[in-house]
Amino acid sequence: MRSLPHTATADAVGVMSFESDADRNGEVVSQWVTVSITVPADDVDLASGMLWDAGAAGIEERAADDDDDRELRAGLSADSVAIVRSSLRSGWVIAVETVAADEGLDAWREFARPWRAGSRLVIVPSWIEQPEWCRADDLVLSIDPGRAFGSGSHPTTRMCLAELEELVHVGDAVADIGCGSGVLSVAAVCLGAASAVGVDIDDEAIVVSRENALRGGVADRVTVLPGSIDALAGSNFEVVVANIAAHVLIAIATSLGDAVAAEGALLLSGVLNEQVDDVLAAFQPSGFALTRTVAEDDWRALVLRRAN
Numbered sequence: 001m002r003s004l005p006h007t008a009t010a011d012a013v014g015v016m017s018f019e020s021d022a023d024r025n026g027e028v029v030s031q032w033v034t035v036s037i038t039v040p041a042d043d044v045d046l047a048s049g050m051l052w053d054a055g056a057a058g059i060e061e062r063a064a065d066d067d068d069d070r071e072l073r074a075g076l077s078a079d080s081v082a083i084v085r086s087s088l089r090s091g092w093v094i095a096v097e098t099v100a101a102d103e104g105l106d107a108w109r110e111f112a113r114p115w116r117a118g119s120r121l122v123i124v125p126s127w128i129e130q131p132e133w134c135r136a137d138d139l140v141l142s143i144d145p146g147r148a149f150g151s152g153s154h155p156t157t158r159m160c161l162a163e164l165e166e167l168v169h170v171g172d173a174v175a176d177i178g179c180g181s182g183v184l185s186v187a188a189v190c191l192g193a194a195s196a197v198g199v200d201i202d203d204e205a206i207v208v209s210r211e212n213a214l215r216g217g218v219a220d221r222v223t224v225l226p227g228s229i230d231a232l233a234g235s236n237f238e239v240v241v242a243n244i245a246a247h248v249l250i251a252i253a254t255s256l257g258d259a260v261a262a263e264g265a266l267l268l269s270g271v272l273n274e275q276v277d278d279v280l281a282a283f284q285p286s287g288f289a290l291t292r293t294v295a296e297d298d299w300r301a302l303v304l305r306r307a308n
Helices: 041-053 078-086 106-111 155-168 184-192 203-215 246-251 252-259 273-286
Strands: 030-038 059-061 069-077 092-100 116-117 119-125 139-143 173-177 197-199 222-225 237-243 258-271 288-296 298-306
Touching: 030 041, 030 119, 030 222, 041 059, 041 069, 059 246, 069 119, 078 092, 078 139, 092 116, 116 155, 119 155, 119 184, 119 273, 139 184, 139 203, 155 184, 155 258, 155 288, 184 203, 184 222, 184 237, 184 252, 197 203, 197 252, 197 298, 246 252, 252 273, 258 273, 258 288, 273 288, 273 298
Parallel strands: 119 139, 173 197, 173 237, 197 222, 237 258
Antiparallel strands: 030 069, 030 092, 059 069, 116 119, 258 298, 288 298
């Protein structure tokens, strides 16, 4: 999800956009911190889900001093620390470290790890060597998210990548709405799509996505445009993926539906469980019905097709 499985040292990579409270580009931005929570091993999934929900940009799991415990380290906005503290359970121990302003922009890289999505996709941060555990038939994508966009560690992006394995067929055209780092667009063409078009309202996303397409050797098949779904008006795609906030999905539901080819699929994420009904209701007037739901923690990915 823009600016947003199971946490593990071998398959967790995080992206944090660290800024200090000092003025940057004329704007006051939030201080980022590193939050460490030590929990019993049985509580790792519960605690990591809580950190994602609080807005964690990346999570790393480490061994703790007690063999029965695990330490989770996450990058969060300082404004989110109160939410984390209010969600602590008995036996959980928290520590908070302020990220120095002159180190913050790249401090998240210590959390980065290669990780797998679906059965064949392996996402490797561009500054890390390809892991030995990659298989011969894996599609290994080297991604540098820059300083502001997720490379896929958030559950919503992970679910989208796994679903693209099922939805994309050779020769398809794919649209990626809110492309961020471009990881979904790059993955789509590596899975066989003839082309992918990513759009984003953030200028940095345009630059980062194009660089990742070039790094992956697919720049000739990935087009990245500034703007939102309106930039694709009049075009149709076999797969349209939108991994953005639920309220945005609802607002642009009609335009998203118009971009899907007659027999195509619409893949939506960035949706919490309690938001699913509202999101589906927004697409019903366009004739779309739910065909598949994927869940991870409280997040959902939804596959929709035209009911007829």
